[in-house]
Amino acid sequence: MDNQSYYYDYQLTIDKILDSGCTTFPNQEIVYRDLRRYTFSSFSESVKRLKTGLRRLGVRRGDRIGVIDWDTDVFLHLYYAIPSLGSTLHTVNIRYPPDLIIKTILQAEDKYLIVRDEFMPLVEKAKNLIPPGMKIITYNDNKEKVKSDVQSINFWDLIESNEPSEPEELNERTEATLFFTSGTTGEPKGVSFTHRDLVLHALSVSLVGSRPPINISSSDVYLILVPMFHVHAWGYPYVFMISGIKYVLPGKYDYGNILRLMDKEKVTFSAMVPTILYLLITHPDSQSFSHVFKRWRVVIGGSALPEGLARKAKELGITVVGGYGLSETAPVLTVGFYNSLIMNSTEDQKFMEQITAGTTIPLVELKVIDPATNSVVKGKKIGEIVVRSPWLTKEYYKDKGKTELLWRGGWLHTGDMGFIDDYGYLHVVDREKDAIKSGGEFIPTLLLEDVISLHPNVSQVAVVGINDEKWGERPIAFIVPNGKVSEDEIRQFLQVKVNEGRIQKWWIPDKFIFVSSLPLTSTNKIDKKMLRDMAKK
Structure with a gap:
């Protein structure tokens, strides 16, 4: 009897995403500014030529390749080509200080570095730190060789002088990506993800995109405003290919140009942090693009979406x-898609739920616990958010101690404080390290910011705690005003919110500081560490 099995153990690898997209949607478009256009089919062939070029250059399985770039078609090529070789894509945070950029490249042990021309001065200054044998690949938009005193290889030659590669068998547990966290709560920490992690994540994100009020279909157009160096641009460089959706890449962020690009390419969907949404809807040219806003759906993450900003966006x-x-x-x-509990609710109730942190996407387990006892917290009581899903990082790179703290009890500890409401929606109220403990009780800064943001003359707000001899800590609010507003007006406004039951009276900040802008982290989140330093002066 023949016991031979012909079963094929299908592996969830990134090359399968590319093959699926170009097979089902071969004529769908990828657009990089006004410079280059691809169909899914021609993009796939270009990626496979790049794979051949990288392999001939010497790239091997297990090699790490750092990329220093804006949101470009080159970066998108590398999202597919590098993992599909069994190598690791290291997305370098270009908004780090130069010393930290080099530190993460060295810590990641990158063997190759792919650099856009305008970032080459950084590499030139650090050339004495670059390990012997590291190969530098450079490019510019006009495809000419980049002039530099550091020897480099022209990226475009790797595509244009090679034939498409043949498929390679890869294990889905192979490391596909590595990057370093934004460092908002300390030194950046390395996190990595496998092919399987990223494929399952992209599939789950794709599923919820079709649910109301997002309602994405293959006739939509994506322009994602999450930097490609930051957390896989929330997975959208893979989601669009799975879903067959036109994809527009903005390059370096220029908000006036982004508005024009949205108009020209008929963009209908974006994802971003709240700061980017604020900068777009308050841009001097924004009134000329009111017709664009009316078809636009936006997912906000990275930090809490203030209700005031959400309502201003809704008005547009x-x-x-x-x-x-x-x-x-x-x-x-x-x-924040609609689940069955709110599907038939009032429009205002739906709106209030969709602007929370949302409800879990498929394959995510999430609960809120008491940090002291690890017991589950219910009834809207605030606790720490812990999670499980099949795509979470397994460890912090070369940091066993922090990994054990991250995964204590078999759940990933987010360090965020929040609660789950009666409809099953998560409300994130603070980072554990940002929460203000005043008189033995917590003041949730995100909830307080949310209420302050509702004042018509407040554009942006951030609340931080400072030491207080009597209460331990007290809140201070930094406000970017929209027109004339005084501290007394803000206090009176907040007293009304106290009377309405939105906040507690003792949450009202002791001091209001009016500023022209708020400092931002490398990922465009408000930098509360810097604000705390400013508050001490």
Whole structure:
């Protein structure tokens, strides 16, 4: 009897995403600014030529390749080509200080570095730190060789002088990506993800995109405003290919140009942090693009979506939805789509739920616990958010101690504080390290910011705690005003919210500081560490 099995053990690898997209949607478009266009089919062939070029250059399985670039078609090629070789894509955070950029490249042990021309001065200054044998690949948009005193290989030659590669058999547990966290709560930590992690994450994000009020279909057009160096641009460089959706790449962020690109390419969907949404809807040219806003759906993550900003966006016709995740989770865990509990609710109730952190996407387990006892917290009581899903990072790179803290008890500890409401939606109220403990009780800064943001003359707000001899800590609010507003007006406004039951009276900040802008982290989140330093002066 013949016991031979011909079963094929199908592996969930990134090359399968590319093959599926170009097979089912061969004529769908990828657009890089006004410079280059591809069909899914021609993009796939270009990626396979690049794979051949990288392999001939010497790239081997297990090699790590750092990329220093904006949101470009080159970066998109590398999202597919590098993991499909069995190598690791290291997305370098270009908004780090130069010393930290080099530190992460060295820590990752990159063997190759792919650099856009305008970032070459950084590499030139650090050439004495670059390990012997590291190969530098450079490019510019006009495809000419980049002039530099550091020897380099022209990226475009790797595509244009090679034939498409043949498929390679890969194990889905192979490391596909590595990057370092934004460092908002300390030194950046390395996190990595496998092919299987990223494929399952992309499939789950794709599923919720079709649910109301997002309602994405293959006739939509994506322009994602999450930097490609940051947490896989929330997975959308893979989601669009799975879903067959036109994909527009903005390059370096220029908000006036982004508005024009949205108009020209008929963009209908974006994802971003709240700061980017604010900068777009308050841009001097924004009034000329009111017709664009009326068809636009936006998912907001990275930090909490203030209700005031959400309502301003709604007035412009924008459908805005909240979401939640972090670097360690690839990142998406929850999105503010409608579940069955609110589907038949009033429009205002739906709106209030869709701008929370959202409800879990498929294959995510999430609970809120008491940090002291690890027992589950219910009834809207605030606790720490812990999660499980099949795409979470397994460890912090070369840091056993922090890994054990991250995964204590078999759940990934987010370090975020929140609660789950009666409809099953998550409300993130603070980072554990940002929460203000005043008189033995917590003041949730995100909830307080949310209420302050509702004042018509407040554009942006951030609340931090400072030491207080009597109470331990007290809140201070930094406000970017929209027109004339005084501290007394803000206090009176907040007293009304106290009377309405929105906040507690003792939450009202002791001091209000009016500023022209708020400092941002490398991922465009408000930098509360810097604000705390400013508050001490």
